[in-house]
Amino acid sequence: MARRLPPLSALRAFEVAARAGSFTAAASELGVTHGAVSKHIQALEIWLGRRLFRRSGQRMIPTLHGQAFAREISSALDQIVDASRRFGSSASSSVLQVNAPATFAMRWLVPRLHRFYEQRPRAEVCVSTSTTTDHSLTGHFDIIIRRGPEQWDQFESLEFLRERNTLIASPALLRKKPLKKISDISQHTLLLTDSRPGDWESWLKEANFKNDFPVRRQSFDHFFVTLQAALDGVGLAIGPFPVLAEDVEQKRLVTPFRTVAVPRKSYFVLIPKNADQSPLLKAFVNWLIAEGQSASRSRDAGRSRATDQK
Structure with a gap:
């Protein structure tokens, strides 16, 4: 059975307009006029029988249906590009x-x-x-x-x-508040990462930390933000090695209990x-x-x- 496909040029114009946020930006990316983008999207709306954009002030923005459709089309176009790259002539590519x-x-x-x-x-x-x-x-x-x-x-x-987690800190922080034994961690702020739950608990268990979990904590959404906070001396963090080995070699970070380490994926x-x-x-x-x-x-x-x- 033959596939019933909408106009591919209209799909491409729609995907770019939804992703770029405006018809003008889409026209610039595609190398066509604003009017050409508008006609492509009108043709696609007629084919689908549904509005894909609505006016908001001076701008045209995707409807909820248009946003969902754009995500699907964008993923499909990515697959086409990926397949073309993988099955095309790439032996001489640099x-x-x-x-x-x-x-x-x-x-x-x-x-x-x-x-x-x-x-x-x-x-x-x-x-x-x-x-x-x-x-x-x-x-x-x-x-x-x-x-x-x-x-x-x-x-x-x-x-x-292969990676292992251990405690990291800035040298400047430990000059002010040294870590001579595991229990000294209680005197510091712990830096936590939302996307890496359980890192501190696993490491403290491996270190045989007997005290209550330190009260002073600061959470961040991603580890690269947590890492920057550790570099700035905001508190102590759990970091992966050998990924952070260069930071230790350049003396940006120290690992006061480096033999206490927890395997990661x-x-x-x-x-x-x-x-x-x-x-x-x-x-x-x-x-x-x-x-x-x-x-x-x-x-x-x-x-x-x-x-x-x-």
Whole structure:
């Protein structure tokens, strides 16, 4: 049976207008006139038999039905773009699209990218980020990095980095209020992250903390905000290693009880199944695995030195 599809050019104009927030912005992105966008959307509304936009002052904004329809269409267009990239001729491409969690990208991946460029000087790695609460795997990416393992049926997955949580603080804060023993934590403000519930409870249990849970707390929605608060000396936080190893090496952070550590989920590289895996993609995956192994060896060596010094 033949598919009954609305005009594809009208769908594209509608998706851009809903996403960009105005017909004018959509016209600029598509390289057409404001009137052309308006006619496309009118044609789509007639085809559907339903209004997709309504006037609000001088602007046209999506109706509730239009907003829901736009989300569906945007996801479908992303899949088309993704399939075109994966099944097109990509063997000679020098651009790699990578999506990774924000803190991981900022503190671990990006600071190391220069090493990959030393191996592939003509490559370009475009990094976009997601938050811990964003579990979607949509979008036109060659590689997606997530913590797991999870049910990733449409992807090949390779573990490349294991993490452990431990207590972190700014050196300036501990100069004012030292942490000589675990019980001294009660004298500090604890920095909590809404998207990482249970981190403090797990670490305090591992540390055999006997006191009541400290009263002074400050919560943030995402860990990169919590991390900035720790760097600024607002309080103590629980942070992942080896992702934050560079901050310790540069003396931006200290780990006063580094041998007390709680395992976290590992990082995995995800590659869409049946995708055309270019030499660049394979080289990047191999590089990630090698960097992960190197970081794990450095972490284990650091923990051994700390144990020996006790």
